[in-house]
Amino acid sequence: MLDTAIIGAGPAGLAAAHALKERGLPYTHLERNSGVGGLWDIEAPGSPMYESAHFISSKTMSGFPSFPMPDDYPDYPSYKQILSYLRAFAAENGLDQRIEFDTAVEKVDKIEGGYRVTRANGVTSDHAHVIVAPGVQWIPNVIDLPGRYTGEVRHTVTYRSAKELEGRRVLVIGAGNSGADIACDAARSADRAVISLRRGYHFIPKHVFGKPADVFADEGPTMPMWLEQRVFGVLLRILNGDPTRLGLPKPDHKVFETHPLMNTQLLHHLGHGDVTARPAIKDIEGTVVTFADGSTEDVDLILLATGYHHAVPFAQELMGEGPHPDLYLTAFSRNEGLYGLGFVETNGAAYVLMEQLATMIAQHIEDREKRPDRWQQFERVIATDTPDLTRGIRFVDSTRHAGYVDGVAITKYLHRTAKRMGWTIP
Numbered sequence: 208m209l210d211t212a213i214i215g216a217g218p219a220g221l222a223a224a225h226a227l228k229e230r231g232l233p234y235t236h237l238e239r240n241s242g243v244g245g246l247w248d249i250e251a252p253g254s255p256m257y258e259s260a261h262f263i264s265s266k267t268m269s270g271f272p273s274f275p276m277p278d279d280y281p282d283y284p285s286y287k288q289i290l291s292y293l294r295a296f297a298a299e300n301g302l303d304q305r306i307e308f309d310t311a312v313e314k315v316d317k318i319e320g321g322y323r324v325t326r327a328n329g330v331t332s333d334h335a336h337v338i339v340a341p342g343v344q345w346i347p348n349v350i351d352l353p354g355r356y357t358g359e360v361r362h363t364v365t366y367r368s369a370k371e372l373e374g375r376r377v378l379v380i381g382a383g384n385s386g387a388d389i390a391c392d393a394a395r396s397a398d399r400a401v402i403s404l405r406r407g408y409h410f411i412p413k414h415v416f417g418k419p420a421d422v423f424a425d426e427g428p429t430m431p432m433w434l435e436q437r438v439f440g441v442l443l444r445i446l447n448g449d450p451t452r453l454g455l456p457k458p459d460h461k462v463f464e465t466h467p468l469m470n471t472q473l474l475h476h477l478g479h480g481d482v483t484a485r486p487a488i489k490d491i492e493g494t495v496v497t498f499a500d501g502s503t504e505d506v507d508l509i510l511l512a513t514g515y516h517h518a519v520p521f522a523q524e525l526m527g528e529g530p531h532p533d534l535y536l537t538a539f540s541r542n543e544g545l546y547g548l549g550f551v552e553t554n555g556a557a558y559v560l561m562e563q564l565a566t567m568i569a570q571h572i573e574d575r576e577k578r579p580d581r582w583q584q585f586e587r588v589i590a591t592d593t594p595d596l597t598r599g600i601r602f603v604d605s606t607r608h609a610g611y612v613d614g615v616a617i618t619k620y621l622h623r624t625a626k627r628m629g630w631t632i633p
């Protein structure tokens with residue numbers, strides 16, 4: 208039988224192992240850390256996790272379909288709860304005993320009939336298939352700052368706890384979900400807290416009329432995207448008011464055209480003056496930062512919440528050189544026998560998609576031996592199909608949003624594809 212190597216034992220790698228194991232397909236599972244859980248293990252060297260982190264999608268919408276999150280979890284579980292949920296998923300399905308821990312993969316090479324996987328200790332193994340699931344939030348995107356800054360500057364990948372901010376004058380650059388969370392930590396712990404944003408965002412409250420925002424959206428009527436954008440735009444305006452009144456820039460795009468910024472606390476802290484919003488940085492001299500509007504701040508710590516590179520250093524030439532791996536439906540490489548999981552950039556909950564995609568990959572692998580015609584048929588689909596998975600949303604033109612897909616559109620398309628191929632997915 209044709210063996211598969213799975214690289215990574217975060218949620219994506221676990222979903223892959225579960226799908227292969229359920230079908231009795233042989234696999235080898237490699238993980239560089241000493242336990243499962245991926246970036247949710249705050250102790251894992253290089254993890255971007257920090258103590259105040261919580262899920263931004265709700266427990267109701269976010270668990271693996273085959274293993275819902277516990278009922279006694281709060282709407283938005285903490286990083287500790289997500290880690291224990293993932294460990295419970297691995298234990299329940301007997302996945303952890305089969306993982307080679309403390310085993311980093313250094314290289315994946317194409318060989319006749321498959322791939323050669325080389326571990327950091329030099330040991331190699333050959334596999335017909337490889338599922339690459341190393342995560343996308345480990346390699347920081349460190350930007351150059353203008354001018355000459357003499358204070359401390361670091362990327363938020365190294366940030367762990369609000370204690371690090373006590374007694375400091377802190378500037379957070381970037382307002383993604385991590386940047387917004389860390390600016391809130393600074394609002395409570397630092398002597399001075401400032402956040403610099405290049406563009407305005409639509410802040411989506413975590414609860415809308417007492418329900419998690421994703422549950423609220425899911426239960427609502429299905430509308431054409433233009434109408435949904437209008438309705439949610441008005442709703443956010445009613446709930447949040449005018450963001451410019453808090454010093455935030457006016458969004459230059461419609462709702463849903465950027466990755467959702469799920470944060471109510473930042474608005475709260477801005478409204479209380481515990482954090483100050485500034486535009487992009489123009490120049491720095493010593494510890495004095497000048498912003499695009501001419502305002503200045505004297506700060507001794509700059510935290511770059513400027514995102515991550517979606518690189519796969521051990522298999523870059525196989526995954527493509529673009530800003531994101533070149534994968535059909537975010538999972539199927541045009542290189543036969545190569546797959547990626549965890550690369551989907553979407554406004555939906557990732558774990559549902561991970562389990563759906565993992566199940567599709569497993570069925571495609573199963574087809575190779577049992578139904579070669581169907582294997583060939585799907586290989587042709589991988590090579591030629593280029594679906595539009597935006598649902599009409601014009602995602603902003605940025606590296607983060609290159610290849611971004613709408614959660615509803617991709618889920619629908621996965622179901623259609625599975626049906627066409629005679630596969631089942633959760």
Ligand SMILES: Cc1cc2nc3c(=O)[nH]c(=O)nc-3n(C[C@H](O)[C@H](O)[C@H](O)COP(=O)(O)OP(=O)(O)OC[C@H]3O[C@@H](n4cnc5c(N)ncnc54)[C@H](O)[C@@H]3O)c2cc1C
Binds near residue numbers: 218239311313
């Ligand atoms: C603060 C925060 C909040 C988030 N909130 C949500 C949310 O609400 N909902 C949601 O769906 N997602 C959320 N995410 C996204 C998050 O990326 C996913 O939850 C998830 O952890 C990604 O899973 P993964 O398995 O793809 O990657 P990871 O969790 O990063 O796991 C990858 C694994 O691969 C291993 N690995 C990497 N390279 C190698 C190698 N060379 N050899 C061997 N092993 C290797 C790593 O050690 C790691 O264990 C959030 C992320 C952050 C940082």
